[in-house]
Amino acid sequence: MFRGHFEHAIDEKGRTSLPARFREVLGPNLDYRLVVTPALGDPCLDVYPMAAWEKLESKLAELNAFDPQVVEFRRFYVSAAVEVEIDKQGRILVPPALREHASLNKSAMWLGHGQKAELWAKENWVTLSREKNPADLRELRAAMGKLGL
Secondary structure (H helix, E strand, O other), X not given: OEOXXXXXXXXXXXXXXXXXXXXXXXXXXXOOEEEEEEOOOOOEEEEEEHHHHHHHHHHHHOOOOXXXXXXXXXXXXXXXXXXXXXXXXXXEXXXXXXXXXXXOOOEEEEEEOEOOEEEEEHHHHHHHHHHOOHHHHHHHHHHHHHOOO
């Protein structure tokens, strides 16, 4: 499970290090492949280990292929996905179109979300986190309570 948040640099070639804690989660039999895709509705990227992405694709394959929302999801989420490899230094190369979507330049924030991670431009993450006021967070806590958490 990916947990926590970590700041890492983005180099001039568009590479960033996968946090060491995230690499540990991938285990000793590390599958060096990740899938990166633009998050829907947020200026960040979703990053999946290959096994988690394949589970998502399997669930998607069971859905009605003619449902307009399924078509939209495939069109804007799945078709934009890119497989990347973790290099020997623990870095991934984020393709230019995905860097543009997330405004990734010099500094990035990795956010753990359990089965996947998000990759944000640090300045966008700081702005978003500052916009959250205590009332918003109390409302979120109440909603999670209703879901049984």
